[in-house]
Amino acid sequence: MRTVVIQPVFAEWRKSARELLALRVPPEDVLWSDEAQEPGLFAPTVDASPRAAVPKVPPAFLDLARSVAAHCDARRWGVLYRVLWRLTHGGERHLLAVATDRDVRQLQQWCKAIGRDIHKMHAFVRFRLVGRDEATGREQFAAWFEPEHRIVHLAAGFFEKRFAGMDWSILTPHGCAHWDGSLLHFTPGVPRSAAPDDDALDDLWRTYYRSIFNPARLKVRAMQSEMPKKYWKNLPEATLIADLIAKSSGRVEKMLRTELRPAKPAPKNAYLDSLRVLNTPERPPPDEPPQTP
Amino acid sequence: MDPNGGDERDRQAHLLNTGHADEPKRQAVGGEFLAHILRIAAAKSRRFAQAKRPDVQDAKGDDELFHGMKVTTSETAGNSYCSRGQMDLQHKLEILADAAKYDASCASSGAARKDSRGSAGVGSTGGAGICHSYAPDGRCISLLKVLLTNACLYDCHYCINRRSSNVQRVRFTPDEVVRITLDFYKRNYIEGLFLSSGIIRSADYTMELVIAVARKLREEHHFGGYIHLKTIPEASAALIEMAGRYADRISINIELPTQQGLAKLAPEKNLSRTQDAMGHIRGKIDERHAEKRKPDAPKPPPFATGQSTQMLVGADDSTDAVILRRADVLYGEYRLRRVYYSGFSPIPEPSALLPIQPPPLVREHRLYQADWLLRFYGFKVDEIANDAAPNLDLQLDPKLAWALRNRTVFPADINKASREILLRVPGLGVRNVERILGARRYTRLRLADLLRLRVPMKKLLPFIIAADHTPARLGLDDDALRARFLPPPRQAELNFDAPPPPVSGDIESVRSGDL
Numbered sequence: 001m002r003t004v005v006i007q008p009v010f011a012e013w014r015k016s017a018r019e020l021l022a023l024r025v026p027p028e029d030v031l032w033s034d035e036a037q038e039p040g041l042f043a044p045t046v047d048a049s050p051r052a053a054v055p056k057v058p059p060a061f062l063d064l065a066r067s068v069a070a071h072c073d074a075r076r077w078g079v080l081y082r083v084l085w086r087l088t089h090g091g092e093r094h095l096l097a098v099a100t101d102r103d104v105r106q107l108q109q110w111c112k113a114i115g116r117d118i119h120k121m122h123a124f125v126r127f128r129l130v131g132r133d134e135a136t137g138r139e140q141f142a143a144w145f146e147p148e149h150r151i152v153h154l155a156a157g158f159f160e161k162r163f164a165g166m167d168w169s170i171l172t173p174h175g176c177a178h179w180d181g182s183l184l185h186f187t188p189g190v191p192r193s194a195a196p197d198d199d200a201l202d203d204l205w206r207t208y209y210r211s212i213f214n215p216a217r218l219k220v221r222a223m224q225s226e227m228p229k230k231y232w233k234n235l236p237e238a239t240l241i242a243d244l245i246a247k248s249s250g251r252v253e254k255m256l257r258t259e260l261r262p263a264k265p266a267p268k269n270a271y272l273d274s275l276r277v278l279n280t281p282e283r284p285p286p287d288e289p290p291q292t293p
Numbered sequence: 294m295d296p297n298g299g300d301e302r303d304r305q306a307h308l309l310n311t312g313h314a315d316e317p318k319r320q321a322v323g324g325e326f327l328a329h330i331l332r333i334a335a336a337k338s339r340r341f342a343q344a345k346r347p348d349v350q351d352a353k354g355d356d357e358l359f360h361g362m363k364v365t366t367s368e369t370a371g372n373s374y375c376s377r378g379q380m381d382l383q384h385k386l387e388i389l390a391d392a393a394k395y396d397a398s399c400a401s402s403g404a405a406r407k408d409s410r411g412s413a414g415v416g417s418t419g420g421a422g423i424c425h426s427y428a429p430d431g432r433c434i435s436l437l438k439v440l441l442t443n444a445c446l447y448d449c450h451y452c453i454n455r456r457s458s459n460v461q462r463v464r465f466t467p468d469e470v471v472r473i474t475l476d477f478y479k480r481n482y483i484e485g486l487f488l489s490s491g492i493i494r495s496a497d498y499t500m501e502l503v504i505a506v507a508r509k510l511r512e513e514h515h516f517g518g519y520i521h522l523k524t525i526p527e528a529s530a531a532l533i534e535m536a537g538r539y540a541d542r543i544s545i546n547i548e549l550p551t552q553q554g555l556a557k558l559a560p561e562k563n564l565s566r567t568q569d570a571m572g573h574i575r576g577k578i579d580e581r582h583a584e585k586r587k588p589d590a591p592k593p594p595p596f597a598t599g600q601s602t603q604m605l606v607g608a609d610d611s612t613d614a615v616i617l618r619r620a621d622v623l624y625g626e627y628r629l630r631r632v633y634y635s636g637f638s639p640i641p642e643p644s645a646l647l648p649i650q651p652p653p654l655v656r657e658h659r660l661y662q663a664d665w666l667l668r669f670y671g672f673k674v675d676e677i678a679n680d681a682a683p684n685l686d687l688q689l690d691p692k693l694a695w696a697l698r699n700r701t702v703f704p705a706d707i708n709k710a711s712r713e714i715l716l717r718v719p720g721l722g723v724r725n726v727e728r729i730l731g732a733r734r735y736t737r738l739r740l741a742d743l744l745r746l747r748v749p750m751k752k753l754l755p756f757i758i759a760a761d762h763t764p765a766r767l768g769l770d771d772d773a774l775r776a777r778f779l780p781p782p783r784q785a786e787l788n789f790d791a792p793p794p795p796v797s798g799d800i801e802s803v804r805s806g807d808l
Contacts, residue, residue, distance in 0.1 A: 098735050099728035100742035123423045127480045141479065161408035162417040165515070166479060204473070205482050207383045211390035212438060213428040216638040217654060222431025226424065237426055245429050252639060260645040263448060264457040271495035272446055275527065275561050 003031045006077070008150065010069035013077050017084055021055075027085045032077035055088040060096055064111055070150045071110045079103055117148050118155045124231050125159070125170055128199040133167060138181060140167040144195030144234060150174045153186065160184045171195045202236040209237040215248035216255070385463045386473065392443040392454050393489060396546070396603060397635040399424070401435045401484035401519045403599050404541035414515025415479055418541055422519070423484055436487040436521060437477055441465055441502055445491030449548070449559035450644035451608040451637055454491050458642035467506045474510060478518050485519030485541070486510070496527040504532065507539035526563075526570035533570065537577055537597040542630070545570055546603045550619035554609035558646060571627040574600050578628070599630035606660060607652030608637040612683035617663055617674045624668065634660040659685040666692055669723055670716045688779055693719040696756060697775055706758040707743070708733050720752035752778065 002025070006012040013032075020030060061084070068076050083103050086092045098104055127141035141163075147155070152170070156177040159170065169178045173189045223241075232238035266272050406419030424433030442464035443454045453460060474486045488506055492499050503522055510516040522540040524533050537543050545567055549555050552564040577596060584593040602623060604616055620632040636657035637647075663685060666672040670692070677691050678684065686694040696703065696719045705714045707729055715726045725746050732738060737760040744750065755764050755774065 094735055097731045100732045100736070100738060100745055102745065105745045119421075119423070123425050125481050129480075139479070143481070158417075161410055162518075163415050163479070163481075164409040164411070165413050165415045199480060201476055201480055204379070204383055204386065205477060205480070207386050208390050208437065208477075208482075209426065209428065209434065211387045212394045212434060214394050214430045214432070214638060216651065217430040217432070217636075219431030219654075220429055223427040223429050226433065227427040235426065241429055248429070255639045255641050255643065258641065258643055260643050261457055261459065262645050263450070266448065267446070267456070269446055269494075272561070278566070279556075279560070279563055 001029055001031060003033065004077075005033050005035050008034045008069070010066045013069055013080065014065070017081055020081065021084065021088060024089065026089075027078065027082040030078070030081060032081065034074065034077075057084065057087050058093070058096060061087060064096070064107055067114045067154070068107055068110045070114050070154055072149050073110060076110060079106055083107060114149055114151060114154070118151050118158075120231065121145055121147050121151060121155045122158050124227075124235060126199075126234065126236060127163075127168060128196040129201075130196055136181065138165075138167050142169045142171065142196055144192060145170055145172050146230075146234065147172055147174065152177050156184060156186070198236065206237050206240055210240055210244065213244050215244070215251040218245065218248050220245060382469060382473070385465055385469070386439070388461060388463045389439045389441075389443055389465060392440045392460070392491075393438045393487070395453065395635065395638065395640070396438065396487075396489065396523075397432070397633040398487065398521070398544060398601055398603060398631070399433050399435050399438075400542070400601065400631060401521075403630055404519055405595065405598055407517050409515075409517050412515045412517065414517060415475075416485070416515075416517030416519075418485070418517065418519050425481065425483055435484045436519065437474055437483045437485070438487040439465070439470065439473075439489075441467070441470065441488060441490035441499075441506070442493060443491050444493050446494075447492055447559070447561040449562065450646040451548070451558060451605055451640075453640040453642050455644070457644065460642055467502060467509060470506045471509045471514065474518075475514055475516065478516070483518075485521070487521040487523075489523035492525060496525040497529055497532055500525055500528040500532040500536065504535050504539065507536070511539050524570070524574075526567045528570075530573055533574060534577060537574065538594055540597045542599050542601060543574060543597045544601045544603075545574075547619070547623070548603065548605055549609055550604055550611050550616050551609075554611060558609060568627065571600065571602070571623070571629070575627050600627070601629055601631040601633065603633040603635050606634050606636045606657050608647060612678070613656075613660060613663070613685045614674070614678035614680065614683040616660060617667070617678055620664060621667060621674045632664060634664070653687065655687050656685070659687060659691060663691045666695075671713055672717075689775070690719075692717070693752065693778055697778075703756040704758045704764050705756060707738050708758075708760060718753065718756050720749045720756075 004016050004020070006016055065080050065084075068080060083095065086095050086103070095101060096104060099108065125143045125145045127143045129139060130142050131140045132138065133140060152172055152175040156170070159168065159177065160179055163179065164181070167180050169176060171190050171194055173191070175189050176187045178185050178187065227235075232241070401418070401422030402420070403422075404418035408417035408419075409415050422435055424435045426434040428434060440454070442462070443460060444462040444464065445452075445454045445456055448455045448457055450457075452458075470486070470488065474483075477483045478485065486506070488503055490499050490503050503524075507520050507522055510520065519542075520540045521542045521544065522536045524536050524543050524545050526545050533543070547564070547567050548559060548562065555562045555564055574597075578599070581593055581596040584590055604619065606616065616634070623629045623632055634657050636652050636654055638651050663672075663677045666677060667674065672692075672695070676695060685691050689697070696717065702714065702717065705718050707715065707718075710718075712726060712730060715721055715729060716723070721729075725748055728746060729738065732742065736742070739760045740750070740762050743753065743759065754762070755777075757764065
């Protein structure tokens with residue numbers, strides 16, 4: 001039995017996995033664990049390890065592994081190595097097609113959790129305006145976000161594509177991403193206090209949130225399954241939720257008690273007149289499927 | 294999994310020879326970063342006022358059209374989010390978002406892939422849409438959904454903005470909408486803009502205002518985010534085409550599935566005209582698609598990639614069969630991307646022509662489930678709702694209800710049944726069907742395998758055969774099997790945060806199915 005301690009990044013696992021695979025160490029003889037210390041900013045370059053012949057794996061496995069590596073579950077390296085072993089020395093090249101396999105299923109679930117975490121980061125990051133670059137005139141924004149897993153690298157490309165025209169930083173406890181118009185770069189995690197708390201626009205956004213809510217369709221569980229409470233503390237609009245829920249039934253009752261409004265006569269208007277002309281010589285109602293346009 | 298598509302899939306990656314550039318390695322810029330953090334810290338202590346943009350526009354002139362409706366426009370709002378300007382803008386946003394919230398459409402997916410790299414602006418589309426927030430009504434908030442004005446010449450009785458309603462009328466200038474959109478977008482509150490409008494003066498006049506907003510966003514501000522424009526069937530073809538050029542999606546709301554319903558509740562609207570306009574839009578979308586495929590033709594100008602619509606449920610007496618048949622025509626003949634079903638919901642300005650009592654929310658939910666069966670599961674409308682049973686069962690999902698009516702099809706052997714049959718098994722979704730088809734090439738599937746796929750076993754078991762499972766004969770008498778799937782007698786939503794439901798009769802009516 002050997003213990004392999006690695007920095008928790010994909011490249012490190014891959015390097016160790018290649019060596020183990022070349023030495024034909026079966027998965028049950030390896031204990032994997034994360035190095036306690038956060039990795040440096042970037043994984044050190046891979047050294048020239050012995051280039052023993054390592055069998056090929058399907059590209060889908062590398063995609064899966066790259067994603068799963070960002071997960072926080074300590075068992076991930078072991079499961080990844082076991083699947084790698086089964087794909088190569090185990091003679092199960094088709095393994096990834098067997099979605100019902102215990103290991104494959106586990107990897108897919110971790111992968112899905114990472115996908116969801118990335119998606120929620122894309123959704124719930126809230127930029128705050130912090131200034132304007134005097135030289136370039138570009139607006140500068142900063143955001144604080146707390147992802148569940150180490151996904152900042154995986155999620156940052158989206159922000160580069162979307163917000164190329166402004167400078168921004170996304171700060172998280174696991175690492176930060178920065179864009180200055182030409183270079184996307186990463187720095188270590190920072191505490192919450194480094195990030196700005198609010199934005200002058202938050203009030204206007206809350207006004208929108210309050211107004212777009214329909215009190216007659218209260219579905220609190222549906223909201224929470226998509227926007228779990230753990231995100232609320234960093235969402236400016238979330239402060240309104242309790243109050244909106246509390247007042248909704250009163251608002252609906254008021255609507256139901258409101259006196260019905262009679263129809264008002266149409267105003268004199270040339271356009272309405274033209275519609276009336278169009279509408280009176282009633283065209284046959286298209287209750288049969290209409291002709292293909 | 295593989296963003297590069299089919300060709301890449303055949304490629305065999307070599308585990309050994311990919312020792313570079315897999316992790317995006319960028320050089321650390323330590324000093325700059327520290328300076329950046331310091332700037333942020335400094336910024337924390339003061340609020341930054343918004344940059345000023347001179348975008349005052351005279352928007353008066355329509356007030357006389359509304360016969361006593363007070364339309365508030367303003368020239369003060371253009372300058373700043375602070376002080377009176379902000380109060381005023383906030384007030385208008387409140388009314389014009391409230392006026393737009395009855396439109397259920399929220400999608401921001403399915404747009405052409407584009408992004409802001411290399412442009413001075415912001416914005417990207419393509420891929421799955423993102424829901425940036427959720428309101429306590431469970432609906433996602435992905436777009437800034439507002440009306441340009443809630444003043445309207447039409448008198449659609451289900452609508453809060455109809456001319457007979459007494460709501461306060463306000464109006465955004467195009468520049469105000471542009472500015473709120475950009476500022477919200479840069480803070481990552483939204484995916485883009487969904488702009489609609491009450492009809493003022495004429496269809497063309499209104500369309501021009503709506504298009505002006507989209508044009509400014511695209512051409513003056515290089516905005517690459519999602520734009521959904523509501524169009525008016527009576528607007529001229531040229532204007533609808535122009536809307537399609539700036540928008541990622543355009544839509545016309547059909548609102549009610551029959552002409553009779555429209556004649557009664559929305560006298561200015563007309564089903565044929567609406568469908569004609571949809572046909573015109575479909576023609577344009579197809580045309581653009583064909584041009585794109587020509588090998589050496591110049592790149593055609595952009596055009597919306599899809600259209601959608603909304604149908605109200607429970608505002609008139611149309612049955613689910615009538616609603617689904619109309620939806621089927623819209624999907625088939627007009628290639629709509631989505632039909633949204635919107636349960637009629639009480640509004641603060643109720644009309645004397647409409648039932649005050651809303652339909653149970655679950656009816657809308659069942660219609661969406663049926664819609665999915667039509668689009669992704671190979672069902673025909675008549676199998677789900679027909680003249681003999683024109684309304685969906687509110688207590689059971691439509692697929693389960695179909696299975697109970699068609700028991701001779703089952704049990705289906707998950708190790709042998711065709712994809713078409715697996716798609717009809719209650720509890721199996723499209724993705725799990727694909728997983729089953731993939732896995733059974735290599736292994737005989739047992740119940741434990743299905744458990745790992747997290748399928749709802751209770752629902753599934755009576756209808757399938759697995760390697761280690763044969764269901765007790767389905768010849769259980771009708772009610773006994775059906776009763777197993779009914780919700781328990783007291784199924785109030787277990788939600789300790791929520792106060793009692795809005796209308797006491799609602800839960801009751803949801804369960805009984807009485808409208």
